[in-house]
Amino acid sequence: MTPPFNTPPAQPQPANTAGKKRRAALFPLRLFSIDHRIIGIQYLVLALISVVIGTVLSLLMRIHLVWPDWHLPLHGPILPEDYLALVTIHGTIMLFFVLTTAPQAGFGNLILPAQIGARSMAFPTLNATSFWLTAAALLILLSSTFVPGGAAISGWTAYPPLSAVASSGPGQALGMDLWLTSIALFAIASTVSSINTLTTIIRNRCNGMTWERLPLTVWGWFTAALLSIIAFSVLLAAILLLLCDRHAGTSFFLPTGDLVNGVLHQGGNGSPLLWLHLFWFFGHPEVYIAILPGMGLTSMLLANFSHRRVFAYRTMILTTLLIGLLGILLWGHHMFVAGLNPFASSAFSISTMAIALPAAAKVLSWLATTWRSKPSYKTPMLFALGFVSLFLTGGLTGPILAQPILDEYLHNTFFVVAHFHLIMAMAGIFGLYAATYYWFPLLTATSQHPGRLFSEPLGNLHFWCTLVGAYAVFLPMHLTGLAGEPRHYAQLTGIPGPGGSLSPAGALLSNTLPLNRFITYAAIFLATAQLVFLFNLVRSLRKGDFASSNPWQATTLEWHPSMNPFPPPSASDTPEMSVHRAPCHYQSNRSEVSFLPQWEPVPLALDEIEDATDTKPE
Amino acid sequence: MISSHLTSACLPGLLLDRAASRSPWLLPRDASVHGLALDDHLLINLWIALALLALAHLILLIGLLTRRHSAPTRLWRIEYLPLAALALLFAVLTLKAERLWASSRYTGASPTALQVEVTGVQFAWYFRYPGPDATFGLTQPKLVAPGEGNPLGLDPTDPHSTDDFISSQLVLPANREVDLRLRAQDVIHGFSIPEMRLKQNAVPGQTIHLHFTPTTPGTYAILCTQLCGLGHYRMNATLLILPRDQFASWLAAKQKAAP
Ligand SMILES: [Cu+2]
Ligand SMILES: [Cu+2]
Numbered sequence: 001m002t003p004p005f006n007t008p009p010a011q012p013q014p015a016n017t018a019g020k021k022r023r024a025a026l027f028p029l030r031l032f033s034i035d036h037r038i039i040g041i042q043y044l045v046l047a048l049i050s051v052v053i054g055t056v057l058s059l060l061m062r063i064h065l066v067w068p069d070w071h072l073p074l075h076g077p078i079l080p081e082d083y084l085a086l087v088t089i090h091g092t093i094m095l096f097f098v099l100t101t102a103p104q105a106g107f108g109n110l111i112l113p114a115q116i117g118a119r120s121m122a123f124p125t126l127n128a129t130s131f132w133l134t135a136a137a138l139l140i141l142l143s144s145t146f147v148p149g150g151a152a153i154s155g156w157t158a159y160p161p162l163s164a165v166a167s168s169g170p171g172q173a174l175g176m177d178l179w180l181t182s183i184a185l186f187a188i189a190s191t192v193s194s195i196n197t198l199t200t201i202i203r204n205r206c207n208g209m210t211w212e213r214l215p216l217t218v219w220g221w222f223t224a225a226l227l228s229i230i231a232f233s234v235l236l237a238a239i240l241l242l243l244c245d246r247h248a249g250t251s252f253f254l255p256t257g258d259l260v261n262g263v264l265h266q267g268g269n270g271s272p273l274l275w276l277h278l279f280w281f282f283g284h285p286e287v288y289i290a291i292l293p294g295m296g297l298t299s300m301l302l303a304n305f306s307h308r309r310v311f312a313y314r315t316m317i318l319t320t321l322l323i324g325l326l327g328i329l330l331w332g333h334h335m336f337v338a339g340l341n342p343f344a345s346s347a348f349s350i351s352t353m354a355i356a357l358p359a360a361a362k363v364l365s366w367l368a369t370t371w372r373s374k375p376s377y378k379t380p381m382l383f384a385l386g387f388v389s390l391f392l393t394g395g396l397t398g399p400i401l402a403q404p405i406l407d408e409y410l411h412n413t414f415f416v417v418a419h420f421h422l423i424m425a426m427a428g429i430f431g432l433y434a435a436t437y438y439w440f441p442l443l444t445a446t447s448q449h450p451g452r453l454f455s456e457p458l459g460n461l462h463f464w465c466t467l468v469g470a471y472a473v474f475l476p477m478h479l480t481g482l483a484g485e486p487r488h489y490a491q492l493t494g495i496p497g498p499g500g501s502l503s504p505a506g507a508l509l510s511n512t513l514p515l516n517r518f519i520t521y522a523a524i525f526l527a528t529a530q531l532v533f534l535f536n537l538v539r540s541l542r543k544g545d546f547a548s549s550n551p552w553q554a555t556t557l558e559w560h561p562s563m564n565p566f567p568p569p570s571a572s573d574t575p576e577m578s579v580h581r582a583p584c585h586y587q588s589n590r591s592e593v594s595f596l597p598q599w600e601p602v603p604l605a606l607d608e609i610e611d612a613t614d615t616k617p618e
Numbered sequence: 619m620i621s622s623h624l625t626s627a628c629l630p631g632l633l634l635d636r637a638a639s640r641s642p643w644l645l646p647r648d649a650s651v652h653g654l655a656l657d658d659h660l661l662i663n664l665w666i667a668l669a670l671l672a673l674a675h676l677i678l679l680i681g682l683l684t685r686r687h688s689a690p691t692r693l694w695r696i697e698y699l700p701l702a703a704l705a706l707l708f709a710v711l712t713l714k715a716e717r718l719w720a721s722s723r724y725t726g727a728s729p730t731a732l733q734v735e736v737t738g739v740q741f742a743w744y745f746r747y748p749g750p751d752a753t754f755g756l757t758q759p760k761l762v763a764p765g766e767g768n769p770l771g772l773d774p775t776d777p778h779s780t781d782d783f784i785s786s787q788l789v790l791p792a793n794r795e796v797d798l799r800l801r802a803q804d805v806i807h808g809f810s811i812p813e814m815r816l817k818q819n820a821v822p823g824q825t826i827h828l829h830f831t832p833t834t835p836g837t838y839a840i841l842c843t844q845l846c847g848l849g850h851y852r853m854n855a856t857l858l859i860l861p862r863d864q865f866a867s868w869l870a871a872k873q874k875a876a877p
Contacts, residue, residue, distance in 0.1 A: 081848040155845045161822060162805040162847060168740070169847040255823020257759035259771075260804040261740065264759055272806055272821055312697055337808070339821040342723035346716055353708050360704050361697075367677050368696055372687035385678070392674050396667040399708055403715035405722070406660050408817050412808060412843040483644035484812035486843045489851040505839035505854035508646065508812060515644075 034124035039131050040110030041443065046135060047102035047432075050093050053142075055527050057090040062520040066513070068491050081170040083490035084153035088171075089141065091156035092179070096186050097138050099290035099428045104228070105134070105193050107293065107435050108221050110443065112197065114558035115215055117206025117577030117599075122199035126192055133189035137182045144171075144178035152179040155488060157279060160253035160272045164245045167261040177246070180239050187236040194228035197221055206557075208579035212317070213598065215556045215583045216310065219317050220296025223324040224289045230328060231285040238278035245270070276338055280331035287424055288327040291391075292320065294431020295362060298387045301434055302366055303584040304554050305381035306373035307594065310584050311365040319358035326355040336404040337411050345404040352402035359395055363388065378552065379459030383434035386467050387427050393471075394423025397478070412488075414512075415481025418474045426470045433466070433533070440540065441547035442558060452544030453551060458536040462529065469526030476519050480512040492516065555583045555597045646813050649834040649859065652722050653815035659714060666707070727797035727829030732790065735799040737770055738807030738820040741849030743840060744769055745785045748778075749873060754799070755779020762803070770803075783872050788857045791865035792835050800826040808844030811857055819844050832859045 033039065063070055064078045064086075071077055078086075109127065113120055121127050144151045153171040154163045158179070166173040201214075201222050214222075244250040251268030253275045258265045303310045310316060332340065332348030366388045375381055397419040401407050410416060436443075437459055441451025485492070492509045550559040557577060577599060585596040596602065648657055735746040735754055748754045755778040762771035772779045790796055800809055802820035809828070810817040818828045842853035860868060 079848075080851060084845070084848060084850070153848060157845075159806050159845070162845070165805075168805055258804065258822050259759040259762055271823055273824075315697065337817050338806075338819050339824055339826050342719065345723075346719065349716070349719075350712060353712050356708055357701060357705055361701055363674065364697065364700055367674065367681065370678065371681035372684050373681070374686035375682070385682075388678065389675065393671055396671050399711065400660075400663045400667060403659075403663070403712065403719075405656055405715050405719040406663060408719075409656065409660065409812070409815050411817055412810075479644045484646055484839075484841075486808075486810070486841055488845040490848075491851050495852050495854065503839070503854060504837050504856050505841055508839040508841075511644070511646075 032128065034128045036109045036113055036121040036124065036127060039127050040106055040108070042131055043101055043106035043109060043134070044443075046131075046138060047098050047106055050097035050101070050138065051429075054090050054094040054098060055530070057086050057093070059523060059527055061086050061090065062523045064490070065492060066517045066520045068493065078490075080490040081150065081153050084155070084488065085145070085151040085171055085175075087488055088152050088155050088179070089145070092141060092183070093138075094425065095156060095286065095290070096183070097134070097141075098432075099424065100190065100228075100286065101134060102432050103293035103297075103428070103435070104197075104221065104224050104289060105131070105190075107432075107439065108197055111439060111558050112218060112221055113200060113204065114442075114560070115218055115556050116201060116204065116209055117557050117579060118200060118204035120204075121196050122204055123196045127196050130189040130193040130196070133185050133192075137185040137189065140178050140185065141182040144175045144182070147174040147178065149173050149175050152176045157283065158242075158275075159279075160242065160245065160275050161258055161260055161265075164242060164253050165258075165260045165263065165265070166246070167263045169261075177243075180243055180246075184236055184239045184243075187232040187239070190228050190232045191236070194225035194232070197225040198229070201225075206577035206579060209557075209577075209598075210579075212314065213579055213582045214317075215296070216299040216313075216316055216320070217293060217296040217556075219320045220293040223320050224292040227285040227289050227292075227324055227327060231282040231289070234278055235282035238275060238282070241278075242275065273335075273339060276335055277331070280334045281328070283334065284331045285324075285327045287420070288323060290424055290428050291431070292323065294387060294428055294434075295391075296320065297431055297435055297438075298366065298384045298391075299362070299369070300556065300583065301380055301384035301438060302369045302375070302388075303586075304552055305378060305384070306370050306375040307553075307586040308369050308373050308584070309586065311368035312361075313582060313584075315361060316365055319361045322358040323355060323362075326351060326358070330355060333402055333407070336407045342404070349402055349404050353399055356395075356399050356402075359398075363392060363395075378437075379454060379456060379463060380434045380438035380552070382460065382463040383430050383437060386463065386470075387430040387434060389467070390422050390427040390430055390470060393475075394419055394421075394427060398423070410481060412486055413481035414477045414485045414487065417487055418477035418481060421477070422470070422474045426474065430466075430470075433463075438552065439558070440544075441551055444541060444544070449546065450549070451547045452540055453547045454540045454544060455536055458532055458539075462532040462536060465529035465532065466526065469522060469529050472522035473519055473526050476515050476522075480515050480519070483512045483515075484508055485512045485516075550597075553595045555585055555595055557598055559597070560599050647834075648813065648815060649832055649836065649838065650814040650816070651831040651833055652718075653813075655718055656815045659718060663711060666711070722830070726827055727795055731795040731797040731829060733797050733799070734788065734790070735801065736788070736809060736820065738800075738802040738809065738842065738846070738853075739769065740804050740847050741842070741853035742769075742786070743788075743807075743809070743842075743853070743855040745788045745855075746770060747783055747785065747869070747872065749781025749783060751778055751781055753778040755782050759803070781873065783875070785872070786855065788840060788855060789865065789868055790832055790857065790859055791862045792832055792859050794862070795829055795831045798828045798830075800828055805846050806844050807842050807846050807853065810841045810843040811838055812841070813838045814857070817843060832857075835859045835861055 060072065061083065064083055109121065150171045152175045153169060162168045163172065163176055201218060241252040245253050251265065251270040253272050254265050254268060254270045256269055299310050299316055330348055330351040332344055333352040336345045401410060401416060401419060437454050440454055445451035492513055495506045495509060549561045560577065579598045580601055581596065581598055583598055587594060645657060648654060733748050733752065737744045746754065756773040756776040757771045758773050759771055761768060761773060770784060772782060800818055800820045802822045804822060807820045808817065809820050814830055814832060816828065816830055818826060836859055838857040840855040840857050842850055846853065
């Protein structure tokens with residue numbers, strides 16, 4: 001028996017008219033489309049541009065740290081304010097325009113509707129609007145580099161009064177206004193886009209797609225969208241208050257008698273701590289917004305390539321939601337030494353420790369899913385395994401930082417930088433790479449030809465170099481942090497101190513210099529390794545192998561033959577989808593059917609295995 | 619240039635540097651009373667994290683390398699026992715950490731502690747001693763005039779201010795508790811002395827108390843650890859811990875010099 005779902009490579013669909021055919025061929029040029037797949041690709045292109053810029057900026061920072069005299073071509077020496085502008089734009093661009101945009105808006109738009117059997121997103125026009133708002137936000141952010149005073153230098157956290165008073169330093173006048181405008185636009189776009197995502201998941205699921213049958217990626221997008229709506233609206237409010245402080249004479253964040261650079265602010269009776277509360281109420285959920293879709297995808301990929309069910313599927317749904325819930329209750333762990341009542345720190349310490357448990361449950365499920373499964377090591381699987389490794393390594397320092405007494409020493413050192421880069425930036429990027437390699441056939445199929453695959457040897461090379469590079473860059477940062485190296489220091493050597501050239505501060509900081517040199521070399525290696533990916537991308541777009549309609553033997557709906565080729569036929573031509581079971585049904589002991597896609601009605605004899613996944617514990 | 623650095627500075631330098639460091643994991647020497655317990659707790663935490671990291675990777679690797687087994691059945695033993703163990707472990711660590719935190723932060727300094735005020739300004743730390751009357755004089759932002767020797771805006775009409783004196787260096791006696799009043803004039807600064815295991819933001823509009831007892835005489839770095847503007851990296855000062863008798867004579871000399 002040849003199962004109908006193991007279709008050969010999809011054939012070009014005959015187009016109705018020549019005009020339609022030509023339009024379909026030119027689809028990438030349709031810039032202002034409201035098709036969710038095109039919007040998804042636009043988001044991914046935006047994220048790709050952003051990640052290239054963000055990476056170059058981080059390399060400039062690393063190079064400046066170990067060779068402070070190096071002259072940047074066309075610019076000259078990197079001044080302290082230049083360094084801080086690099087830090088600020090790097091952080092902003094990576095967090096917002098890469099880690100928020102690509103998994104949530106990019107792959108969310110591309111894959112989510114297909115994965116729930118929907119024909120499109122709920123609000124297509126709104127969807128396009130939020131993309132163009134995001135693009136405008138990126139342009140405004142980048143333009144802040146060219147205004148008098150330069151880009152903002154107060155980091156992505158923009159603590160007032162530094163960010164509230166134009167006289168507090170370079171970049172804090174027009175540069176800061178542009179930064180705030182950019183992030184405000186981004187917040188609006190994200191909120192709108194998340195409303196779209198939520199509505200789509202709630203209303204557009206196909207027949208039989210119950211909540212318990214939703215793929216875990218969808219649960220990731222769902223929870224991240226919920227968090228986005230809550231978090232970004234608070235951020236937007238905070239930004240509006242800050243703009244009022246800057247231009248309307250209010251003082252939400254300015255205390256009485258604040259004297260910045262000779263300018264006295266007699267007025268109101270605000271507190272910078274209010275900003276910290278509002279900002280981190282957004283800032284911490286933001287981290288989970290970035291990582292939750294990756295966690296969902298990792299669960300699905302490990303099961304897919306291990307030909308196994310996801311271990312404890314329902315618990316995984318529960319832990320996703322629990323991580324979302326706890327994620328909005330622990331913002332205060334960023335504020336242990338910020339001037340809160342110490343009892344508040346104790347409370348936030350406990351809520352932060354609590355989130356380690358659902359996170360650990362996820363890791364347990366990943367370990368159990370792959371345990372003695374002899375998976376096939378295709379590139380997406382390698383990146384999913386890398387995600388598990390980096391998530392573990394980054395996550396295990398979380399409980400350390402959750403203890404106020406330890407945070408008192410480690411706060412704002414490179415230990416924290418290492419922690420969040422491993423878990424958020426590296427695991428986040430590994431999730432994105434897994435998604436890119438995995439869904440590439442869906443991204444590249446056109447009405448002219450079926451989707452293409454990445455080159456596997458190049459993908460393997462890319463994975464190993466990136467994994468080694470990620471650890472080589474971020475593991476030693478734990479040590480420089482333990483040695484006391486603070487974040488945001490433009491220089492580690494030759495720091496003038498009150499006690500002459502060899503001040504105690506200068507001596508303390510120069511301790512970490514050898515390690516920092518190593519980190520910089522590793523960072524250059526890590527960035528160079530990404531050229532393998534870019535080369536593979538360009539090569540595979542043009543002459544990658546054609547994929548069958550379900551090259552990974554996946555069980556989720558986006559691989560349904562009618563969802564290929566891309567773009568699929570117009571909505572009216574799409575068959576109604578029906579779903580018959582939860583995803584990840586694999587059978588290793590019967591040779592004729594090794595996997596059961598969600599859409600496949602089952603022959604009677606096989607029906608008995610349906611939904612035996614995790615209904616009753618033994 | 620890059621290649622010469624590559625050959626000279628990379629790994630050998632790294633190893634040398636680690637060997638020269640005084641304590642494991644590159645942690646700088648501790649010179650405060652509360653720091654020893656903190657260091658112990660930190661090292662326990664690091665070892666536990668490392669052990670869990672190794673264990674999880676080991677399970678992952680063994681699972682990947684051994685031959686295929688039929689799908690894992692859903693066992694409550696696999697699903698809940700490790701979670702319960704982790705919950706217990708984290709609860710114990712939290713409890714221990716809370717006790718340490720409470721002992722240094724829940725209550726203030728003893729009334730006999732030495733009083734010093736620390737003020738963060740872009741980009742310097744000022745240390746004010748209250749003088750023989752043991753009371754800090756009033757300050758007013760509009761009186762701030764660093765060029766005229768009044769960087770903190772001390773109000774000359776307040777009788778308590780006449781004997782206050784300001785130092786650019788924090789000088790403290792060994793083995794006596796210190797009560798710091800932390801303030802900021804303009805933006806948020808981060809007051810940090812790594813070797814005293816001390817860190818606390820100075821927030822404009824707030825006065826935050828911080829107390830500790832230094833033990834070992836010597837000089838230590840005071841850093842700013844909260845991004846405060848372009849001079850953030852060079853906003854440092856020196857902490858000088860003196861034996862008690864030397865501190866007394868330093869204090870006497872300073873008080874005589876004060877107007
Ligand atoms: Cu400062
Ligand atoms: Cu600073």
